[in-house]
Amino acid sequence: MRAILPIVLTLAVVTGGCAIEPFQKDGGKAVGGQAQPAQRPAGSGPVPTAPPPAVEAPSPEAEPAVEVPPPAPPPRERPKAAAATLSPASKALVSQAQAQRKKGDLPGATVSLDRALRIEPNNPLLWIEMGRLRMDQRNYPQAENMGRKALAMSVGDDRTQSMAWQLISDSLRARGKNIQAQEATEKAKTLSPNYD
Amino acid sequence: MARSKLSAQTRRKVQRGFVLLTLLLLLVAVVGVLVLGHRVTQQFEGRRWTLPARVYAQPIELYVGQALSAARFVEELERLGYLAQAAPERPGTYRRRGDRVDLYLRAFRYSDEPQAALALRIGFSGNAITSLTDAKGADIPVIRLDPLLIGSIFPLHGEDRIIVAPDEVPPLLPAALKAVEDRKFDSHHGVNPLAILRAMFVNVRAGQIEQGGSTLTQQLVKSYFLDSRRTLGRKAEEAVMAVILESRFEKADIMNAYINEIYLGQDGTRAVHGFGLASQFYFGKPLAELGLAEIATMVAIVRGPSYYDPRRHAERALARRNLVLRLLAEQGVITDKEAERAAAKPLGVAAAGQKGAVFFPAFLDLVRRQLRTDYQESDLTEAGLTVFSTLDPLLQEKAESALTSELERQDKSARKASHGLEGVMIVTTPQTGEVVAIVGGRRASFDGFNRALDAKRPIGSLAKPLVYLAAFETGRYTPASVVHDQAVEIKLPNGDTWKPANFDKEIRGDMPAVRALTQSLNLPTVNLGLEVGLKRVARTFVQLGLDEKPAEYPSMLLGATNLSPIEVARMYNTLANGGFRSPLRSVRAVLAESGKQLKAPQLEVAEAAPADAVYTVDRMLVEVMERGTGRPARKSLPPGLVVAGKTGTSNDYRDSWFSGFSGSHLIVVWMGHDDNSQTGLTGTTGALAAWSKLMSSIPTTSFDPLMPESLENRWIDYYSGRETSPYCDGSAVNMPFKIGTPLYASDVCPPGADAGLETDPATATEDAPVPAQDPPPAP
Numbered sequence: 008m009r010a011i012l013p014i015v016l017t018l019a020v021v022t023g024g025c026a027i028e029p030f031q032k033d034g035g036k037a038v039g040g041q042a043q044p045a046q047r048p049a050g051s052g053p054v055p056t057a058p059p060p061a062v063e064a065p066s067p068e069a070e071p072a073v074e075v076p077p078p079a080p081p082p083r084e085r086p087k088a089a090a091a092t093l094s095p096a097s098k099a100l101v102s103q104a105q106a107q108r109k110k111g112d113l114p115g116a117t118v119s120l121d122r123a124l125r126i127e128p129n130n131p132l133l134w135i136e137m138g139r140l141r142m143d144q145r146n147y148p149q150a151e152n153m154g155r156k157a158l159a160m161s162v163g164d165d166r167t168q169s170m171a172w173q174l175i176s177d178s179l180r181a182r183g184k185n186i187q188a189q190e191a192t193e194k195a196k197t198l199s200p201n202y203d
Numbered sequence: 204m205a206r207s208k209l210s211a212q213t214r215r216k217v218q219r220g221f222v223l224l225t226l227l228l229l230l231v232a233v234v235g236v237l238v239l240g241h242r243v244t245q246q247f248e249g250r251r252w253t254l255p256a257r258v259y260a261q262p263i264e265l266y267v268g269q270a271l272s273a274a275r276f277v278e279e280l281e282r283l284g285y286l287a288q289a290a291p292e293r294p295g296t297y298r299r300r301g302d303r304v305d306l307y308l309r310a311f312r313y314s315d316e317p318q319a320a321l322a323l324r325i326g327f328s329g330n331a332i333t334s335l336t337d338a339k340g341a342d343i344p345v346i347r348l349d350p351l352l353i354g355s356i357f358p359l360h361g362e363d364r365i366i367v368a369p370d371e372v373p374p375l376l377p378a379a380l381k382a383v384e385d386r387k388f389d390s391h392h393g394v395n396p397l398a399i400l401r402a403m404f405v406n407v408r409a410g411q412i413e414q415g416g417s418t419l420t421q422q423l424v425k426s427y428f429l430d431s432r433r434t435l436g437r438k439a440e441e442a443v444m445a446v447i448l449e450s451r452f453e454k455a456d457i458m459n460a461y462i463n464e465i466y467l468g469q470d471g472t473r474a475v476h477g478f479g480l481a482s483q484f485y486f487g488k489p490l491a492e493l494g495l496a497e498i499a500t501m502v503a504i505v506r507g508p509s510y511y512d513p514r515r516h517a518e519r520a521l522a523r524r525n526l527v528l529r530l531l532a533e534q535g536v537i538t539d540k541e542a543e544r545a546a547a548k549p550l551g552v553a554a555a556g557q558k559g560a561v562f563f564p565a566f567l568d569l570v571r572r573q574l575r576t577d578y579q580e581s582d583l584t585e586a587g588l589t590v591f592s593t594l595d596p597l598l599q600e601k602a603e604s605a606l607t608s609e610l611e612r613q614d615k616s617a618r619k620a621s622h623g624l625e626g627v628m629i630v631t632t633p634q635t636g637e638v639v640a641i642v643g644g645r646r647a648s649f650d651g652f653n654r655a656l657d658a659k660r661p662i663g664s665l666a667k668p669l670v671y672l673a674a675f676e677t678g679r680y681t682p683a684s685v686v687h688d689q690a691v692e693i694k695l696p697n698g699d700t701w702k703p704a705n706f707d708k709e710i711r712g713d714m715p716a717v718r719a720l721t722q723s724l725n726l727p728t729v730n731l732g733l734e735v736g737l738k739r740v741a742r743t744f745v746q747l748g749l750d751e752k753p754a755e756y757p758s759m760l761l762g763a764t765n766l767s768p769i770e771v772a773r774m775y776n777t778l779a780n781g782g783f784r785s786p787l788r789s790v791r792a793v794l795a796e797s798g799k800q801l802k803a804p805q806l807e808v809a810e811a812a813p814a815d816a817v818y819t820v821d822r823m824l825v826e827v828m829e830r831g832t833g834r835p836a837r838k839s840l841p842p843g844l845v846v847a848g849k850t851g852t853s854n855d856y857r858d859s860w861f862s863g864f865s866g867s868h869l870i871v872v873w874m875g876h877d878d879n880s881q882t883g884l885t886g887t888t889g890a891l892a893a894w895s896k897l898m899s900s901i902p903t904t905s906f907d908p909l910m911p912e913s914l915e916n917r918w919i920d921y922y923s924g925r926e927t928s929p930y931c932d933g934s935a936v937n938m939p940f941k942i943g944t945p946l947y948a949s950d951v952c953p954p955g956a957d958a959g960l961e962t963d964p965a966t967a968t969e970d971a972p973v974p975a976q977d978p979p980p981a982p
Contacts, residue, residue, distance in 0.1 A: 088909075096266035099344035107315070114792070114800040118315035121635075121791060121806065126264060126345070128634035128867065129904075137806065144805075152783075152808045159781050159814055162909040 088163035091132050097123040101136055108143055116140050131157040131167050138174045142181070150178035169199035236443060243444040244451060246427040247460060255357050256588035258570055259350035260596045261639070261791075262313075265325065266345040267335055270902035273302055273327040279597070280306070283351060294320040302327045311349040314591055314792035314800045318347060330902070351596050354567045367479040369459050371491050375536075376478060377458050379502045382534045383527050385419040389454060393420050393445035420445040422505075423461045426476075467501065468508045475508075483562045485513060485552050495537065496545040499527040500552070513552045521550055565643025566594050568653045569769075569789045577804040578793065587796035593637040593789050595630075601900050602628045602640040602870075603647040609893035610645045610874070613884070620856075620883035626893065627655045627768045627873040633776050633864060635806060636785030659765040660858045660875060664723045664886065665851035666762035668778065668820050670732040671720050673743045675816035677735060682717040682823060682938040683924040683946055686727035693757050701757055703729055706852075706885075715924030717938055720823050721831035723850060725761055732760035746811045747774035748784050762851060771862055772871045778824070779847075779864035781908055782817035783808045815911045819939050821847050824863075825906065826936060830921075832887050833863065836895040845905040846898065850886030857881055859889030866904035870894050914939040917946065918954060925949035928956035 093101060104119035120137050127133060138153035154175035161167035176191035263271070263279060280297050281287075285306070288296040297306040303326050310320040323343070326334035335343045381388045387395050395418050417425070424444045448457065468475035468484055475484045478501060482490040485504075486497055493501075503523035504511050513520035525546040532542035570592050574583060582588075606628045613621040630640040643655045652658070674680040688711040693701045705711075705725050719727035732740050737755040744753050744764075753764040769787065777784045785808050793801040824847035827833045832850040840846065848863020859874040859882055872890040875882055882889065910916070920927045921934045924947070929935045931952035940946070948954055 094266075094268065096264070096268070096345035112315075114803070115315035117803075117805065118313070118792060122264060122345070122347075124635050124806070125261070125632070125637075126266065128632060146805075149805070149807055152810065155810055156781075156783055156808050159783070159911070160909060162912055 087165070088161070090164055090166040091130060091161060093123075093130065093132055094127055097127050097130065097133060100126075101133070104136065104140065108140060113140065113144055116143075129160060131160040131164070131171065134160065135167070135170050135174055138171075138178070142174075142177060145181075147178045147181045150181075151175050154178065165198040169195045172198065236447070239440060239444050240447040240451075243424060243427065243448055247448060247452065255355040256574075256583075256590050256793075257352060258354040258356060258567060258590040258592055260353050260592060260594040260599075262311075262347035262350040263597075264345060265323075265332060265335055265343075265348055267332055269332045270330055271327070271332055272330045273299065273304060275597070276304060276325070276327070279348070280304075282596075283349060285309075291322070308346070309349045311347075312589070312794070312798070313347065314589070314794045318349070321346075350591070353563055353592070353594060353596070354570075356567060356571055356590075367463060367477070367490050369455065371489075372459075372462055372478070373491060373493060373498065375495060375498050376462065376490075376502070378536045379498055379527065379531055380419060380458075380461070380505070382531050382536050383502055384422070384505065385417075386534075388419050388458070391418055391420075391449075393447070393449035394418060394442045417441075418445060419461050420448055420457055423457065423464060424448065426464050426466055465505060466508060467504055468512065494545075495541060496524070496528075496548045497551065499531070499545060500524045500550060503527045513550050517550055517552075524550070563594065563599060563641070563647070564651075565647070565653050565655050566592070566599070566638070566641040566789065568643075569638065569641060569656060572656070573789050573804075574793070577790070578801060582793075582795070582801050588801075589794040590790060591792045591794070593639055593791055595639040598630055598901055599640040599642075602630055602642050602897055605897035605900065606642050606872070606893050607645055607647070609896060612892075613874075613889070618883045620881050621889075623876070624874050624882060624884075624889075625654065625877050626875075626890075627658070627871075628893065628897065629655055629768050629772045629871045630897070631772055631776055631787060631869045632867060633779035633869045634785075634867075636776060636780075636787050637791075638772075638787050638789045639868075654873075654877075655768050657767055658873075658877075659767050659770075660873065661763055661853035662766050662771060663762040663851040663853035663858060663860060665771060665775075665849055665860050665862055666760065666764065667720055667723060667728050668824060668849055669743045669747065669774070670728050670735065670740055670760055671716060671823065672747075672778075672812060672816055672820045673740045674716070674731055674735045675819050676743070676813055677739070678941075680716065680731075680735075681940050681944055681946075682819060683715045683919045683926070683940070685713045685924055686716050686719045687713055687730045688719065688724055688727045689730065691726060691729055691733070703758075703761060714922065715919060717823050717826060717919070717924075717936060718921050721826045723827075723832045729757065729760050733757065743812070744774065746784075747777040748786075748811070749774055762853065768871050768873050771860070771873075772869065775849075775862045775864065775871060776869055777811050778817060778821060779869045779906075780808075781821075782810060782812040782814050784811035785809075815913050815939075815941065818908065818911055818914065821906070821908070822939055824848055828863070830936075832885075833861075833891060835887060836863075836891055836898070839892075839895040839899045841899060843905070844898075844903070845907060847906050848894070850891060852885040852887075855881055856883055856885065859884040860886050861890035861894045863894055863898070864906060865898060866906045866908075868898070868901065868903050870897055910939060913941055915942045916940075917944075919946065920949055920952075923949065926954045927952045928954050930956055 100119045100123040104116040104123070107113070107116040107119060117140065120133065120140060123130075123133050124137070134153045134157040138150045138157065141147070141150040141153060151174075154171045157171040157174070158168055161171065172191050172195035176188045176195060179185075179188035179191060263269075265271075277297070277299050285295055285297045288298060291298050291305050291307045294307050294309045297304055299305075303324065306323045306325060308318070308321045308323055311318045322338035323346070324334075324336045324338065324340075325332060335346070337343055385391075385395070385398070387398060391398075398418065421441050424441045428441075463477040463479065465478070466474060466476055467478070467481035475481050479490050481501055481504070482488060482493055482497075485501065486493060488497075500513060500520060503520060503526070504513065506523070510516065511520045511523055528537070528542040528546050531537045532539050537545075570590060574590070606626045610624050610626050613624055616622075625644055626642070627644070628640065628642040629638065631638050641655045643653050644651065671680075674684070688705070690710065691703065695701055703725050706723075710726070711724070714724075714727065716727075716731070718724075719731070737757065737759065740760065741752045741755050745751070749766070749770055753759050756763065773787055776787060785806070786804070788804065788806070790803065792803050795801060825845060827850070828836060828846050828848055833846075833848045836846070836848075844865065846863055846865050848861060851860030851862065852858070853860075857875055857879055860872065862869070862871045864870070872894045874884065874889045874893070884890075916937050917940050918927050918929050918935045918937055919925060921936045926946040927935050927949040929937070935952075
């Protein structure tokens with residue numbers, strides 16, 4: 008009997024006492040510690056005035072630091088642009104996205120359009136497609152924003168701008184902004200009389 | 204008589220008490236053992252089945268017209284583990300014949316649709332894909348190459364892993380672990396009392412810790428419940444748990460768990476667990492590629508990752524590595540000759556960014572942070588998530604090499620202050636806001652303080668475009684507006700006087716806005732900013748994407764604001780994107796093990812700043828590259844590639860910045876010292892070189908946005924701001940203006956003047972008259 012006691016006590020020591028917690032690591036933030044330059048509190052500045060007229064002869068100065076190259080031809084200036092088209096790769100992905108949308112697989116359609124945008128990030132038609140997807144997702148503000156982005160990317164391309172205005176109109180109407188929607192639809196019609 | 208009776212009674216009571224007490228203690232002991240057993244089993248199985256989230260880079264899209272050469276394509280295939288074969292008949296094989304590659308694409312489960320394994324035929328010409336068909340010759344419009352695995356992370360806590368399956372573990376590793384740490388691993392039942400005694404003997408005799416008495420199983424248990432208290436009670440608990448573990452699981456499972464679990468190093472706040480991750484951390488290579496000496500080093504580290512840290516205590520690590528090699532030879536795991544040869548090698552621990560290392564810690568850090576903020580925590584604890592990121596591995600590699608080579612070039616310069624610089628590079632695709640590359644430091648695969656995300660430094664002249672943007676947004680200013688390069692003094696409330704100066708201390712008088720920004724002059728910018736108002740300028744920072752308004756001090760106009768490179772990238776992304784703000788994303792989609800796509804943050808755009816104001820600033824930033832402080836980039840860039848950008852130098856040359864974009868990429872570069880000491884570099888002499896190196900090495904497009912309908916182009920004189928003709932001399936610059944803006948006409952060279960108008964040096968009242976030039980070709 009007395010021999011049992013030490014064994015029992017040992018077992019008790021083993022099982023008793025401190026709770027065992029799995030080691031927790033919190034993602035402690037690394038220290039930044041960059042020196043801060045002295046900040047100056049706000050002060051008063053000179054009284055703002057309207058810009059004075061350009062002077063004919065600016066004060067003579069030492070030769071310019073950089074050589075001035077001959078003038079480059081000016082960038083494109085609002086030509087009537089050809090209607091935007093999709094590359095074969097984008098077209099395939101847009102078809103896939105439309106099929107996915109029909110099936111109700113909106114996350115899938117998002118991936119397909121993301122892929123297309125990676126291939127042609129500057130194609131306004133893709134932004135319109137993405138906007139249509141946002142309509143399906145009931146994200147009307149984003150649908151409008153994407154329509155506006157498509158507008159900015161299709162200056163001079165009446166057909167694409169018309170489609171963009173239609174998208175904007177639909178997104179406004181969905182939010183009950185009927186007057187603005189009507190204005191947008193008018194713009195869409197003006198840019199493409201055959202648009203219905 | 205009575206006393207003995209009492210004693211007998213009492214004795215019986217005492218005896219009964221003892222029995223009860225013993226039974227009670229036994230009960231407690233049994234319950235205790237069950238509890239310990241349950242805990243350790245839970246940990247073991249929990250760790251075994253809690254797979255980390257696998258993070259993939261963007262899959263390369265294959266389509267006709269994709270800018271990819273055959274050579275580059277094969278490099279990528281090799282990196283993905285595709286095997287070159289005479290006849291690619293199995294998924295994961297390919298054959299190249301000159302400009303044609305036959306490929307058996309692997310199956311892959313993407314977040315939208317699974318891709319089945321498929322035989323492909325790809326034709327190249329120069330640097331592009333010219334044909335893409337299946338085995339039957341049918342055209343394939345577009346298809347994804349399976350993406351590169353770039354990490355395994357536990358999104359919620361800092362213990363990352365690169366899980367290695369038993370077949371990815373070189374056999375030498377378990378053999379070495381047994382030889383050094385636990386010779387009787389294969390036969391013991393969790394604890395090895397003889398080993399404990401022997402270890403005590405050996406260690407006392409050697410005067411140092413050569414052997415541990417703990418079995419691998421005990422070490423594994425200790426690793427689960429890492430606790431610095433080395434009490435007898437704790438050791439006893441671990442012993443019990445080790446025995447329980449052994450009774451429930453196979454030796455092979457325990458060894459594999461050990462290999463994936465054991466703590467092997469510390470990296471700032473992040474722990475390195477498992478040989479898979481340690482192999483990347485120390486050697487920049489996957490575990491399967493390590494050699495004898497390297498494996499021996501890692502086995503040496505097991506005993507004390509900080510004590511034997513090969514970077515901080517190289518001599519100790521080397522000595523212990525060679526001890527490990529000796530032990531291996533003694534026990535016949537390797538030959539004496541092999542041990543000798545390996546012992547002669549240097550430690551070989553990775554210093555600078557290793558080529559071929561698939562480990563992008565700075566980018567993974569962003570992924571982890573965005574997962575934490577954008578996803579439900581309950582989703583992130585799920586096992587086996589697949590994360591599809593936005594990383595472009597080709598671009599990432601090029602960015603790493605561009606930055607590293609530039610920093611190394613500076614190391615060799617005569618100027619001491621430019622030695623040992625650190626740097627950051629961030630690359631985005633502005634239209635979609637996707638972050639495609641992040642380089643966090645000169646040792647790109649070193650996982651430490653993430654300068655790209657956390658190092659806030661004064662942005663210097665990077666702030667100037669925002670001043671001009673704020674001005675243009677008021678509608679009262681144009682690129683021709685006169686700004687005053689004249690002294691300004693501001694009395695501050697604390698009594699100090701702020702008296703900024705131009706970089707060359709010169710004063711040039713009045714000039715048009717375009718010149719002031721192109722040449723990054725301080726005084727005109729300050730004067731303009733004060734006219735426009737500090738409040739308005741501060742608001743522009745937020746418009747472009749900054750979370751918080753900067754402090755509205757006049758020095759804000761010259762970039763005394765401290766921002767991290769990612770914050771700079773966020774603002775310039777909006778400038779590069781026609782004024783549309785998009786949050787910068789590093790994650791495109793997350794897939795649960797079940798196949799369900801988790802709710803993801805979507806691509807979003809918002810009109811942050813008026814398109815015409817942004818377009819005008821962007822055109823001025825193009826001038827910065829054509830004739831201003833960014834001009835030195837021209838000699839590295841392909842001719843005809845139009846880019847826009849801004850140099851940035853902070854006070855006393857402590858920070859060298861460049862932020863610039865093409866039609867498809869924004870690149871932000873920072874260079875400086877971690878201790879904020881002077882670098883002797885400006886944005887032009889420092890960061891610009893790294894920027895141009897990268898921009899000129901990637902397939903990209905010219906910055907050529909459509910001009911908003913409300914604007915038209917007009918020629919003005921760069922020095923006077925008057926409207927002029929491009930045909931007279933070389934100082935005309937073409938700038939956008941709101942249609943119908945009244946401009947003063949130049950008398951010397953009126954707008955609409957033809958070629959042939961020569962300026963008479965005697966009467967010329969403008970700068971540096973130049974002879975008449977041939978008219979530029981009609982647009």
